Amino acid sequence: MRTIIAVALETFLRLRRDKIFMPALLIGLGLLALTGLASFWGVEEFFKILYDLGTTAYLFTGAAVAIFWGNKIVSDSKTEGSLEVQLASPIGRSVWLVGKFLGLSAALLLLGVCFLIAWQGIYFSYGMSWMNPFDLKLFGVLTISWLFLAALSMMFATFATQAVALFCTIWVFVCGLISAPILQTLSPETPESTRKVVEVVAGIWNINMFNISQSVSKYHLPVAPDDIGMRIGYGFLLCGFFLGVACVAFQRKDIIA
Secondary structure, three states: OHHHHHHHHHHHHHHHOOOOHHHHHHHHHHHHHHHHHHHHHOOOOHHHHHHHHHHHHHHHHHHHHHHHHHHHHHHHHHHHOHHHHHHOOOOOHHHHHHHHHHHHHHHHHHHHHHHHHHHHHHHHHOOOOOOOHHHHHHHHHHHHHHHHHHHHHHHHHHHOOHHHHHHHHHHHHHHHHHHHHHHHOOOOOOOHHHHHHHHHHHHHOOHHHHOOHHHOOOOOOOOOOOOHHHHHHHHHHHHHHHHHHHHHHHHHOOOOO
């Protein structure tokens, strides 16, 4: 456990000082600020537009950072030679990988806290009160999507080159975004076999299920879905699955880049 914590702390410090942290933070804060202005496009739909654009900016900014960092911490360790040095000590590959993921998760959570502070600032700027519990649930579930995307990116980075891993992660992420919309727009003439394949993909890989902003009414009376616990549990299950596959692949893969 001490070894995992040590690797996690080292990873967290490196990511916090990484050049991408501040630009990502500033871009995310800027996008969240713009959502407040854009919400005035529809006076009657102010809160719906605010939540829809805000959650979209939150999801894509965090997802981009999670994917990039997940790929970077594994690929850079291979290319700079620090991986061989660390594994030369009494530390297993799986322990090293889990520690890296925990450090990455901590960095992403820090980024999420900064975004939540900005969201609270948007509330205050429009004369609203403190965030309600629904806001915390909303962004909390979205943050879980960051975590399993980071695990997905690390999984690909363990057995592919940096460019290939990044390419695969981005396209799997895109598939998770469009799987449910494609299922909803299938023509009645679609072959049954094709429909079943799309249904399976949309059932097990649908990132939109982690965005519950649709539950916000235009009168700012949010109603959280009853199955929010299922979404949280499924998100952590995806984290465990991707991280487990990454550990198995990392055990059998040659660590020399």
